[in-house]
Amino acid sequence: MKHLLLAATLSLTASAALACETVTVGDLSVEHGWSKVTIGAGRPGVFYVSISNSGATDDALVGISTPAAGMPMLHETVVKDGVASMPHAMSIPVPAGQSVQLSPGGYHGMLMGLTAALKEGDSFPVTLSFEKAGEVTVNVEVLSLRAEGPDCADAGQ
């Protein structure tokens, strides 16, 4: 499965279920990788994903890379006194036995320097680097700007 996903690059015709596939590395499973349409390539894109850790050891997401963007970064949206900002997140904890979401209004991948505008239905790979488990690549599905997440039939794992 991992090899299949690694082989898939910037395809323009993603199957609707791409974001629903689960990839694993060590004790971590990664699924529901999705992004939103951008207006042009000048504006940053966004990357959301779910990670769960079924092991007994804490891990952490420490970086992302993708051919779709020159400067991908981990961010966290923080609202303090009603004011939203999104500082760089050096690392996102994935504690043992827990799951973590990069999701709207919280942690997210910020895709700066897009190589092309992201269009609905596109897909692109993102490689996640974990402190302990190493690297894993997921396919990310581009949904509409209004989307709240991929529509997966299974209720997650």
Add this chain to the structure above:
Amino acid sequence: MLGVGAYRTRSRPALGAVLPVPISEMTWQLTDEKNQSVRPADWIDRPVMVFFGFTWCPDVCPTTLSDISLWLEELGAEADRLIVALISVDPERDTPDALAAYVGNFDPRILGLTGSADEVARAASEFRMTYRRVDKDDGDYTMDHTAGVFLFYPDGRFASIIDFHEDRRFAVPKIRRTLS
């Protein structure tokens, strides 16, 4: 499994915060996404919902506009008299055309307003909201900004704010209170 990460919990209200001035006393002049001039006086006798943001914003702004679109759909024709506007805090990049391309992705009742830096600053101060430019190393920049959604009664009085991390179930009842 237990989850950690992004949750929408109720945020603490800002105690002692100064309330926005009534729409009827506001003085800004902005331009909408169709290049039409908009003044607060145009909104008299209509309930009003305003959100500040910018189109380069990939997380908070589309999330809020998606939420607003869902609320408007839930309210249906009931919300047809509601003025709904995104006011850009990044007028340097957000031209009326940029806003048109952006708000076109959401409920058609949402207007996009921009204007001169001075007029945006005037609107921000009348809404008692804050925004600031944050420069990044590569010469690019982003904007920090008040993320709440402001609600006003038809007579222009400030009604309430829907906070970004507030439980979204409270939003539609809050909006409904401004409609009658």
